[in-house]
Amino acid sequence: MIITAAKVLELREKHGLIENLSERERRNPEGVGLEVRLGTAYELSSDGFLGTERRDTPDSEEILEEGEWLDIESGDYYLVETMEEVDVPAKPVKLDGTEAHLMPDVYPRSTLQRSGIYFKGTNTNPGYSGPLIFGVKNVSSRDFRIEQGSRIAEIVFKQAYGGLERAYEGQWQGGRVSTDSEEKQV
Numbered sequence: 701m702i703i704t705a706a707k708v709l710e711l712r713e714k715h716g717l718i719e720n721l722s723e724r725e726r727r728n729p730e731g732v733g734l735e736v737r738l739g740t741a742y743e744l745s746s747d748g749f750l751g752t753e754r755r756d757t758p759d760s761e762e763i764l765e766e767g768e769w770l771d772i773e774s775g776d777y778y779l780v781e782t783m784e785e786v787d788v789p790a791k792p793v794k795l796d797g798t799e800a801h802l803m804p805d806v807y808p809r810s811t812l813q814r815s816g817i818y819f820k821g822t823n824t825n826p827g828y829s830g831p832l833i834f835g836v837k838n839v840s841s842r843d844f845r846i847e848q849g850s851r852i853a854e855i856v857f858k859q860a861y862g863g864l865e866r867a868y869e870g871q872w873q874g875g876r877v878s879t880d881s882e883e884k885q886v
Contacts, residue, residue, distance in 0.1 A: 703795065703802070703857040705729035711795075716787035717802070717857065733854035735809070738846055739783035739831060740764045742877050756882040770846045772817065777837040779877060783849065790827035790867030800859035801826040806834070807854050816840020819853065826860070827867025830875030 708717055709726065718734060725734045742760035749756055760779060764770055772778065792799040803826060808819030820835040834853070838844055846852065871879075871886060 701859045702732055703859065704732045705734050707795075708734060708857050711793065715789050715793055715802075717789075718784055718786050718804075718855065720784045722783075722851075731854070733807070733856040734784075735851040735854050736782040736784045736806070736832065737849050738764075738770065738852045739781045739848070741770045742779040742781070744777070744779070748879075753885060754882055755879065755885055757879045760878040764848055766848065768848055770848070772836065772838040772844045772846070774838050774841050774843065777835060780834050780836055780852065781875065781877070782832045782834075782853075784855075785829070785831045785875070786824060786855070787829045788824060788826050788868075792863075795859065798859075800861050801864060802857050803860045804832075804855050804857050806832065807856065809852055809854065812836070812852065815844045816842060817844055821853070825868040826864060827869065828873065830873060833875060833877060 706729070709729070711717055721734060722737060729735070740762055741764040743763045744758040745761050746759040748758040763778070770778065770780070786804055788802060788804060792801050804824045806821045812819050816839055818837045818839045820837070821832070824832065869886070871883070
């Protein structure tokens with residue numbers, strides 16, 4: 701079941717859920733989700749690998765200064781981080797008499813897809829805290845610009861039933877963008 705933006709705003713005081721929302725989203729959200737904004741962007745600058753027990757992601761360099769635009773030329777790929785941070789409770793939340801875990805699901809704004817920008821998100825499990833990081837790639841033959849602070853995606857909180865073996869404890873906690881070096885996966 702999807703939890704409406706109005707209910708998420710109500711639950712924020714007790715459960716956190718999402719911080720640093722824009723004034724627009726705190727006062728007058730549209731639809732069932734809350735829109736999140738482009739905070740910064742990173743360019744991949746080295747090779748990486750993913751093994752069965754070890755990994756090393758490409759190094760990444762922050763390329764967006766405060767108040768700048770992200771220019772995405774045809775074929776470019778960047779990691780983008782939201783200005784907002786989520787704090788997804790590890791424990792179930794009681795809603796209308798039913799307990800369930802919450803899980804944010806993120807969808808790109810339609811302006812991105814209409815402009816040839818492929819937006820790739822991943823799941824965010826209960827227990828994660830930090831900014832959200834997504835991939836964007838320009839799959840069109842035309843360039844595209846995004847101003848820092850622009851709304852790029854909509855976050856929708858959903859209920860997950862059935863309990864968890866364990867909440868998220870992973871190494872990406874807090875919004876880490878890249879591994880510092882080769883590391884063991886936990």
